[in-house]
Amino acid sequence: MILADENIPLSIQKALANDGIEVYSIANNLSGISDAEVIEFSKEPRRIIVTEDKDFGEWVYAHKERDVSVIFLRYKHSDMARITEMLVELVQQKGNELFGKFTTITIDKIRIRKI
Known part of the structure; x- marks a missing residue:
């Protein structure tokens, strides 16, 4: 269900997996692929991309990529534990309600937008 982009720390991936959430790691399996390839890989089977890379917002909003689901994490290193919990x-x-959405998580709030 989750496609962890290459920049997602292992601790976040482990926290998801420890809670029974299926995680596929780009860093462990497809290191070095482009953002466009990450997007394509997320489509079959359908997965939600979790990333710290703001370029995915550009793919969705500037390039009009619609068949994608993204959770964008914005935080300082000192806030990683709380962001992970969130x-x-x-x-x-x-869960599945996050498909077709661009979600941003910051220490202050969670914003979910339909793509």
Whole structure:
């Protein structure tokens, strides 16, 4: 269900997996692929991209990529534990509702937008 972009720390990936959430790691399996390839890989089987790369927002909003689901994490390193908790809780609570959405998680809020 989750496609962890290459920049997602292993600790975040492990926290998701420890809560029973299926995680596929780009860093462990497809290191070095482009953002466009990550997007294509997320389509079959359908997965939600979790990333710290703001370029995915450009793909969605500037390039009009519609058949994608993204959770964008914005945080300072000192906030990683709280952001991880927020991410795990969000995926547990919303699950499939996050497909077709661009979600941004910051220490202050979670914003979910339909793509």
